[in-house]
Amino acid sequence: MSDTGRTLKGLARSLGVSAATVSRALSGHPGISTGTREKVQAAARAAGYVPNRAARALVTGRGSGFVGLVLQDPGYGREHSYLGEFVQGLGQGLSDHGVDLFLAFVPDAQAELGMIRNIVSSRRADGLILGRTTEADPRVAWLLEAGFPFVTHGRTDHDPAPFDWLDTDGAGAFAEAFALLRGLGHRRFGLVSIEEPMTFRLHRVEGLQAAMAGTDATLAVATSPRYDTDRRDRAIRAMLTAPDRPTAVLCLFDGLALAVLDIAAELGLAVPGDLSVIGFDNIGPAAHARPPLSTFDSDTLEAARALAGILVARMTAPGAPPVHRLIQTRFVPRASHGPAPANT
Amino acid sequence: MSDTGRTLKGLARSLGVSAATVSRALSGHPGISTGTREKVQAAARAAGYVPNRAARALVTGRGSGFVGLVLQDPGYGREHSYLGEFVQGLGQGLSDHGVDLFLAFVPDAQAELGMIRNIVSSRRADGLILGRTTEADPRVAWLLEAGFPFVTHGRTDHDPAPFDWLDTDGAGAFAEAFALLRGLGHRRFGLVSIEEPMTFRLHRVEGLQAAMAGTDATLAVATSPRYDTDRRDRAIRAMLTAPDRPTAVLCLFDGLALAVLDIAAELGLAVPGDLSVIGFDNIGPAAHARPPLSTFDSDTLEAARALAGILVARMTAPGAPPVHRLIQTRFVPRASHGPAPANT
């Protein structure tokens, strides 16, 4: 047999010991003499032995060594820079713990749920990361019932949540943006948002409304389905051509803000002279927009890395109390906001 | 036992047949009567049975159902939009074939090679995708020797290559760019490039040089290490302030072109009045640059999807002749190029 060094058994044979001894020596189990342990470890290293993952996973029942991330195909849409950053952060965070990231792509929400079930049943992953949470998220409900380790990026309507989550403080950011613009003399505000019941929308809007409460500021809202650019543009155009158009517009995320910038230019509105615009996320194009977009940086990379850490901790200690982490954002002032126009 | 429906054996027991029969019925093997087959399939569906991947992989020796992509950490640098698009394309292409994508992150080239060896030895993946090839790529050499299925995005110096690759026709694009600018009256050209021996650099530069041969056009070259923005900016600045500065600059990729745009603005050079700039890749920010960047679109998403298809084909037919695919680029004319200045 030529499997010397490739398999446990082969390695054991070439050393004249049993497979059990080799296994214990390599995994640092007690009950192995220091001499044998060192001999085995040296031989394993020399032979370049790497345990077969499938075999290990099979016997231990867990330990595929993967963490899964299920992505809806149009979900991250053309938001590739976000996806790239998120994935890279996760990968970095996981590789510190010797875990690999596995990605599954599905066409829609229903397929996503099916895929999650499939992953759990086939034991293809030891844990899952859920992005883009909704208020009543069926994925969360199912995983909770299945008792499978997971962490969400974003909150749901559970309170307190019996699972781990990490979220960015959108409410705080929007309150901060309001205060800033208010201080610059703005009184008529606009909000460009989406229709989907994502929790990040909820929190940002609530943060804004809470900050506005008690002031004499007004709010016009433009919403559209997330991936319908036509309706989005129509809604924005309507908002900007209304009689009492806002002088300051907050956008749920940068993609919307960039659209506002384009439409403002098309309508002959000067930014920030006539109109202030503030986004959220600080995606790549924001810095290169005309004018460069003022926005909030949520450090996706770092958030993803933290998510990875939380999940790994959960997988190793299933019983630990849930971890909830709210990440503060950082305002990135660029050139798309300024004082309210004089004639207001 | 409560494993009815969760495992093959349990399913078999509840049906009163043997595990072998269930296995054959589900995997469509011949020699099973239609009646039993349908009964088994129905029961499996009803019970939501999903085969355990580890067990299957263990017995078949292959078939972990994963394809691996190893990424160097600073490798894709801040090029997250590229990474996101690439990963998404791969995922889409693979999921069509029931294969999942798995990502491993490593800090440097040496670790990457180690990781590849590790993946192959542990049978964690059935195939690998290699990005960012260099001319003499050690990963390729090793995988070739190991006889492990892989496909590269980009060529190496093998000719003809005894493996599958897919690449974008950078030579063609740069020749096209030269012809275009030449037709607009430009005679003094600049090239902003990097120092690393990536094959995409080689091909683009060769394409440009071949197109220039026999003309009276001149070429100034600015190079720097890929991720050293200081040296990059100094090199660009030197090129643009030289006595006979170029009137048209080709950039190896968009990131460099955006830097050229910034530096030109800083130096008071009008684009495209004084200087034409053309990039490559058509990344997100290119469309939002000032002025919007003329560039070449290589449709990363589609390329990645094609890569996935090539790899799956290779995994199922290891002996087939190597596939080589050169993807044509599409010029995206925007506002950063124009006729040569009059006083030249």
Add this chain to the structure above:
DNA sequence: CGGATTTTTGCAATCGTTTGCACAACCACC
């Protein structure tokens, strides 16, 4: 130096699936 104790090691079962081979059942034909 013999027995008790502790250490070190090996045996064998197990995880869930696939698959070669043998066997049972059925049909048809002479």
Add this chain to the structure above:
DNA sequence: GGTGGTTGTGCAAACGATTGCAAAAATCCG
């Protein structure tokens, strides 16, 4: 109703690792 040929099914041995339990070896102690 034997013989021969299909067909459909089950038995059992893998795949490569982990681990409870028992046996063997080493150590200790009086």
